[in-house]
Amino acid sequence: MNKNNQRNMQTSIDTQVEAGGSINGVVAVPGDKSCSHRSVIFASLAEGESNISGFLTGEDSLNTARAFQSMGVSIERSGETSLKIKGVGLHGLQQPSNDIYMGNAGTGMRLIAGILAAQQFDSTVSGDESLSRRPMGRIIKPLKMMSGSIEADDQGRPPLKIGSAGNGLTAIHYDLPVASAQVKSCVLLAGLYAQGITSVTEPAPTRDHTERMLRSFGYEVITRDNHISLEGQGTLKACDLEIPGDISSAAFLMVAASIANDSDVTIEGVGINPTRTGIIDILRLMGADIELKNERSAGDEPVADIRVKSAQLTGIDVPEHLVPLAIDELPVLFIAASVAEGTTRVTGAEELRVKESDRIAAMAEGLQNIGVDATATDDGMIINPSEITGGVVETHFDHRIAMSFCVAALRSSGPMLVKDTQHIHTSFPGFFTLMEKLGMTMTTTS
Ligand code: S3P
Numbered sequence: 001m002n003k004n005n006q007r008n009m010q011t012s013i014d015t016q017v018e019a020g021g022s023i024n025g026v027v028a029v030p031g032d033k034s035c036s037h038r039s040v041i042f043a044s045l046a047e048g049e050s051n052i053s054g055f056l057t058g059e060d061s062l063n064t065a066r067a068f069q070s071m072g073v074s075i076e077r078s079g080e081t082s083l084k085i086k087g088v089g090l091h092g093l094q095q096p097s098n099d100i101y102m103g104n105a106g107t108g109m110r111l112i113a114g115i116l117a118a119q120q121f122d123s124t125v126s127g128d129e130s131l132s133r134r135p136m137g138r139i140i141k142p143l144k145m146m147s148g149s150i151e152a153d154d155q156g157r158p159p160l161k162i163g164s165a166g167n168g169l170t171a172i173h174y175d176l177p178v179a180s181a182q183v184k185s186c187v188l189l190a191g192l193y194a195q196g197i198t199s200v201t202e203p204a205p206t207r208d209h210t211e212r213m214l215r216s217f218g219y220e221v222i223t224r225d226n227h228i229s230l231e232g233q234g235t236l237k238a239c240d241l242e243i244p245g246d247i248s249s250a251a252f253l254m255v256a257a258s259i260a261n262d263s264d265v266t267i268e269g270v271g272i273n274p275t276r277t278g279i280i281d282i283l284r285l286m287g288a289d290i291e292l293k294n295e296r297s298a299g300d301e302p303v304a305d306i307r308v309k310s311a312q313l314t315g316i317d318v319p320e321h322l323v324p325l326a327i328d329e330l331p332v333l334f335i336a337a338s339v340a341e342g343t344t345r346v347t348g349a350e351e352l353r354v355k356e357s358d359r360i361a362a363m364a365e366g367l368q369n370i371g372v373d374a375t376a377t378d379d380g381m382i383i384n385p386s387e388i389t390g391g392v393v394e395t396h397f398d399h400r401i402a403m404s405f406c407v408a409a410l411r412s413s414g415p416m417l418v419k420d421t422q423h424i425h426t427s428f429p430g431f432f433t434l435m436e437k438l439g440m441t442m443t444t445t446s
Contacts, residue, residue: 013422015402015432016443017409019390022262022310023438029250031081031243032271033427034181034209035301036061037107039083039241040075041115041189042217044068046087048238053082054269054298055243059426060105067112070096087238090192095121099159102127104356104399104426107182109158110139114186116162117148118169118193126159130356130397136160139186142174146190146198171196171232178351179324181206181275184228188214188221191232199229204324207275212300216241242298244271249428250306251279251329252403253438255336257308258288260410265438266293266307273301278326280306282333286313286340315342315385323348328355331404334363337383338372339411346380356423357396366393366405370412390414399423403431406442 036056041064043050055061057080065075065083072094074086093115100116102108102125109125113136116123126132137156144150147170149163171194174187184200188210191198203226211221211228218237221230250270257265272280272292280290289311292304313336323346326333330349337344352359364376371389375382390412395402402421409416421444424431432442 011422011446012420013444013446015406015418015421016445017406017416017418018441019409019412019415021410021439021441022260023256023410023435023440024264025438026266026268027253027434027438028268029245029253029270030058030429031056032246033058033060033248034107034207035213035243035271037064037105037111038209038213039243040064040068040085041111042213042236043085043087043238044073045090045115046217046236046238047089048087050085050087050238051078051082051240052085053079053242055081055083056246056427057081058429059103060108063101063103063105064108064112067100067102067108070098070100087236090236093119096123099124099126102131104128104130104423106131106134106356109160110136110182110186111189113139113143113150113160113162114189117143117146117150117190118165120164122164123162124159125162132158134158135354138178138180138183142172142183142187143190145172145174146170146194148190165193169194171198173199175201176203179204179206180351181210185210188228188230191230192234194232197229197231199227202226202228204321205275206324207273209273216300244298244301244303245269246427247271247276247279248328252332252407254279254283254288254290254306254308255332256407256410258283258311258313259336259339261310263310264307266305268305269298269303270306271298271301272304275325278322279329279333281322282318282326283336285316286336287311288313313340315340315344315383318344318346320348327351328400331359331363331400332407334367334374334381334383335404335408338367338374338386338388338408341385344383347377348379350379355398357398357401359398359401362394362396362398362401363404366401369393370405370408370416388412390416392417393419395420395423397423399426399428403428406435410440
């Protein structure tokens with residue numbers, strides 16, 4: 001993990017994907033991004049040495065590791081996807097000599113802000129062009145309620161300027177206005193430093209990796225229905241963690257195997273935390289052939305091998321309660337919907353507008369460019385069955401938009417030129433190699 005920040009503009013890469021074909025084989029996907037960020041944060045704040053395996057070596061989680069290294073934490077690569085982290089305890093972080101750079105990672109920035117707001121030093125956190133457009137008001141508001149000193153620009157966008165916590169943070173109860181695991185986690189992380197009980201209520205369930213992983217580090221977190229609380233000023237104890245494969249990455253393979261003809265793919269060791277499996281539920285409602293095998297647990301998270309075979313999908317009205325549980329998978333779900341029989345309607349997904357790109361606008365534009373009858377709405381999309389023709393697609397520098405359109409080529413009549421695919425590396429290093437191993441043909445040009 002060299003400390004050279006990746007601030008330079010990345011070289012632009014376009015990918016030409018051949019039309020049609022089938023995919024077959026047994027593969028594994030890289031480690032879960034949400035768990036990878038959290039593993040570095042908690043191991044850094046724990047007392048003792050933690051060993052993390054299955055860590056995602058994508059740019060997003062590496063930036064979180066670099067951030068903690070810059071605050072004096074010893075983090076070493078002990079294997080290709082393993083880290084050895086010598087925790088400094090809740091109060092052992094040192095002031096970084098430079099701004100902290102989080103690259104493309106909204107999760108990294110929002111979670112680390114909760115920690116930095118509690119420190120006895122000032123800090124500044126910045127990100128790339130995409131992250132610099134993302135709303136931070138949602139974390140600034142609760143952190144200020146906790147007496148944190150934190151400012152963004154006048155539109156609530158990064159960089160974040162975070163002041164020393166002075167007399168310390170105040171415990172609060174916070175009713176989350178949006179179903180966001182990042183905001184929930186930011187408040188709980190700040191709550192680790194506050195005296196007394198910090199709690200949140202969620203309007204709908206969101207991923208609970210923070211709660212599970214804190215417990216793995218020996219920290220008590222109480223969850224009652226939609227109410228989550230912890231008492232501040234305790235201690236995290238180092239532990240060894242195994243991070244499961246990322247279901248958000250597996251989702252591209254699940255859709256790919258479902259829509260391509262004569263396909264049969266098994267993805268081994270994927271996290272199936274019930275707060276993340278919305279994509280499996282939605283695809284099954286559409287008629288997908290998905291089997292979970294060898295269910296087991298990897299530390300605090302449930303894991304399974306997922307076998308997916310080709311199936312004729314049917315359009316559905318996606319139940320709104322599944323939307324937060326599949327929020328990152330909706331772009332690739334739109335690809336599945338394009339070749340389903342009947343109309344698919346997604347509603348209640350307005351959060352997609354503030355992800356790495358405006359994913360409703362980016363997907364509608366790309367789908368229309370490749371011949372799909374897709375209409376963007378304020379909070380989702382309406383997609384009618386279509387013949388995918390192929391064509392040129394802009395990804396708006398968004399990794400998940402890029403991977404979604406690569407997958408769409410499996411059912412198109414002509415090739416697909418997907419622009420700016422370099423950001424795929426933020427969450428799914430090895431994506432092209434893995435898809436080629438399964439049978440796709442892709443050519444990358446820079
Ligand atoms: C994440 C939460 C989600 C998700 C993001 C990762 C996390 O964001 O979209 O990719 O690790 O907590 P929101 O909490 O903003 O919905």
